[in-house]
Amino acid sequence: MSGRYTGRTDIPLTANGEAQVANSASVVVGPGKVIDPTKIAHLFISPRTRAQRTYEILFDDAAQQQLRGKGETTEDIREWEYGAYEGLLTAQIRSARKERGLDQERPWNIWTDGCEDGELPIEVSTRLDRIIAQIKEMQGPYMHGEKGVDVILIAHGHILRAFAKRWIGFPLAQALPMMLEPGAVGVLSYEHHKVDEPALLLGVNLASDE
Numbered sequence: 356m357s358g359r360y361t362g363r364t365d366i367p368l369t370a371n372g373e374a375q376v377a378n379s380a381s382v383v384v385g386p387g388k389v390i391d392p393t394k395i396a397h398l399f400i401s402p403r404t405r406a407q408r409t410y411e412i413l414f415d416d417a418a419q420q421q422l423r424g425k426g427e428t429t430e431d432i433r434e435w436e437y438g439a440y441e442g443l444l445t446a447q448i449r450s451a452r453k454e455r456g457l458d459q460e461r462p463w464n465i466w467t468d469g470c471e472d473g474e475l476p477i478e479v480s481t482r483l484d485r486i487i488a489q490i491k492e493m494q495g496p497y498m499h500g501e502k503g504v505d506v507i508l509i510a511h512g513h514i515l516r517a518f519a520k521r522w523i524g525f526p527l528a529q530a531l532p533m534m535l536e537p538g539a540v541g542v543l544s545y546e547h548h549k550v551d552e553p554a555l556l557l558g559v560n561l562a563s564d565e
Contacts, residue, residue, distance in 0.1 A: 522553050
């Protein structure tokens with residue numbers, strides 16, 4: 356990981372990145388596992404090449420046949436638009452802003468300040484909230500497991516952390532320190548089987564149901 360802000364730049368997965376995804380798939384994807392293709396109702400996939408490739412590695416040919424017609428490539432789950440900060444490191448952004456007389460009281464923070472010539476937090480929230488509304492519409496009628504309606508997001512580090520905040524109703528500016536490893540899988544759910552009580556699922560049982 357270079358630490359550079361890479362949004363619109365359509366870089367491919369590295370060989371190491373592909374290996375990380377493949378390793379994750381071997382553990383969490385399959386019948387009775389955390390990601391069971393037979394229980395997936397919909398997938399939202401970023402249009403970036405690296406996300407599209409992640410989908411191809413996660414799901415083998417048989418799984419992709421099962422998922423035919425369920426995958427949606429959408430700009431709503433693309434990475435944060437970094438604008439003038441594309442390709443830069445956090446330290447470079449903060450230094451450049453300070454040289455221009457900005458951020459005298461506190462350092463620049465993407466969650467609060469957004470990106471010049473890119474997206475503001477409210478713009479990111481708006482597009483993520485559209486996806487959340489769709490997910491709740493799909494899952495709301497089946498809160499007690501009457502039907503498999505899992506939804507998969509295949510996207511990028513910043514936008515997935517932003518999604519987690521919006522899932523539980525947090526404004527993006529609200530502090531919620533999170534880490535997301537490359538190729539990792541996170542799970543969001545609901546408390547008390549209620550669609551209006553979204554929650555972060557902190558512990559996932561990786562054992563197969565088979």
